[in-house]
Amino acid sequence: MNEKQIQMAHGSGGKLSRDLVEEIMWPAFANPILGEMHDGAKLDINGVKLAFTTDSFVVKPLFFSGGDIGKLAVCGTVNDLAMTGAKPLYLSVGMVIEEGFAIDDLRRIVGSMQAAAGEAGVQIVTGDTKVVEKGAVDGIYINTAGIGAIMTGVDISANRIRPGQDVILSGCLGDHSLAVMRDRHGLVLPETVVSDCAPLNHLVENILTAVPEVALFRDPTRGGLATALNEIAAAAKVGILLDETAIPVRAAVKAACDILGYDPLYMANEGKFVTVVDQQHTAKVLEIMHSHRYGQEACVIGTVVHKPVGQVGLTTAIGGVRLLDMLIGDQLPRIC
Amino acid sequence: MQSITVSEVKKAADFFVSEIKNLNVRPLRLMEVCGTHTVAIFKAGIRQMLPVEIELVSGPGCPVCVTPNEYLDTAIAYSRQSDVIITTFGDMLRVPGTETTLLDARAQGGDIRIVYSPLDSLEIAKANPAKKVIFLAVGFETTAPTAAATILTAKQQNLSNFFVLSAHKLVPPALEALLAMPHVKVDGFLLPGHVSAIIGLAPYEILGTQHNIPTVVAGFEPLDILRSVYMLVKQVIEGRAEIENQYSRIVPIDGNKAARQVLEQVYQPCDAVWRGLGKIPGSGLELKSGYNEFDALAHLPVKVGHSQEPRGCRCGEVLSGIVKPTACPLFGTACQPEHPVGACMVSVEGSCAAWYKYGAGRWQM
Incomplete structure (x- = not known):
């Protein structure tokens, strides 16, 4: 990589994002499952086929017409699992919240997550919350991870x-x-x-x-x-x-x-x-x-x-x- | 405007292509002056639809591309001053100066903000009274009037912390300068539709009367471009060198008087340096004395190192239409959109970026 510092384009999902994964992440973490470079990993645990994925959400503004960061965080991970041919089952939620964030807004976001999880038929089964001082994040960032069962006879590849x-x-x-x-x-x-x-x-x-x-x-x-x-x-x-x-x-x-x-x-x-x-x-x-x-x-x-x-x-x-x-x-x- | 169906568009395109082929021309070099045309031509895949005799070459009509390194170096130097906020259109961020880019300067802590309208700079200036806000005023006759209107508004509002770093450029003097350059060979110009909508047709007259070059003011839809190419080729065949207006649904013969009035109230022509083309008399805009208070260079001291163009880069010849981007040894190798060496690989309207993005030399069926 020519760049000395992270630029916004390293997070764009385009060519620089790929370079970042291939040149920094891959050499450190290389393994055959990661090597498939799909949005979700496909796991075989004693014959049980699972899909596993994670995604972080930093959308701005937090609330927009058609959704909010909560709905996005659930749907994004559900969809990543679905794209591997899996039936999404369980999600985790990690939140990093800025000091001073309105509790009402948090309620709204959590409500959207509940509704989206209900529609998708997944359960949120574990989570974590961190609060950082004002200015350290922009309102709230959410990470979700999920696992799903890959459907029998399906081979998405x-x-x-x-x-x-x-x-x-x-x-x-x-x-x-x-x-x-x-x-x-x-x-x-x-x-x-x-x-x-x-x-x-x-x-x-x-x-x-x-x-x-x-x-x-x-x-x-x-x-x-x-x-x-x-x-x-x-x-x-x-x-x-x-x-x-x-x-x-x-x-x-x-x-x-x-x-x-x-x-x-x-x-x-x-x-x-x-x-x-x-x-x-x-x-x-x-x-x-x-x-x-x-x-x-x-x-x-x-x-x-x-x-x-x-x-x-x-x-x-x-x-x-x-x-x-x-x-x-x-x-x-x-x-x- | 009535919309036409997909199959009608295809039929009309086939018609213009066959008419152009029927004209049986000698090899011709037609220059699309405007970067928006370059992109539109690639986006629609027009080049390979035309007979091999007709070569479309891209001209100096990408404002970011023709802005010389010295300007960028100055903007970057300003961004390092702790009491300065730079506002700019997004295109400028990645253009390499002599040593670095505004993007890098921002990553290193410079307060550089993208605006969608110059007027946004005034809001930023009001919200940050302790800072000096410098708008990077880059662009042709199309964007200069909005910059001028912004300056008029700043004056009305008595804003004392808003400035512009002006590098506005005028198209017609550049085209004349181009024709006078030794290695440049152009048989006709596709003139920029948006610039013409402001300045009208008169400023181009000299291209036909003195240089015997046919011109057509062209729109930006694929059919506009095909029809304009047909009109240009027809002029050549018939030995005419006139200004024709294909884009009359948008471009009035005398342009936009109101926009020109605003422009003339605030700015006056001056000599300007173009990347690749050098210094061209009367091809730039500077603030008139009544608006000098907004001139960043006149009021905010800045130290700029020695500026130079990148080694090996043939942007200058590309911008003059002397060579195609693919003739540059850096094209697609050392110089790619994610790590550009020259300005033409940065801007979405840059010739090199368009050639690269849309697969010139890369896509083969």
């Missing part, structure tokens, strides 16, 4: 991606990032854009029950769809070709992004996922997604191709083709 498979996206991009940005900066943007923050585990479970052959799930959080697909293409040693006109983005989000200079393809989502499936299963998977509240706008956005290996291409609306690179730099800090 980039190794199972093959050319010819379809890439399906569960809904519109950019809603979460834009809602948080609007509420943080008081931007004049339509109130109709709200965070998509939601637990996706029931939808994933419905899909896997009907089509256990699904090759991969991935939630495009920090770094957005473009970064997620680049990671998938690199891990699976395939190319991915997307159709720009098929990728759903709300008109209000697109217009706001044009003005602010953001690209929805790189914006964090908290209630969306991509899945890669054999074409013969596409219709069934779409049918299941369309019948669930968190998958009504699902559609095929592209296909897996032989080459170029490790790259993502985009066929544009006017018929050109260009590279879709992973996120470089820091598009929107403290979005989750």
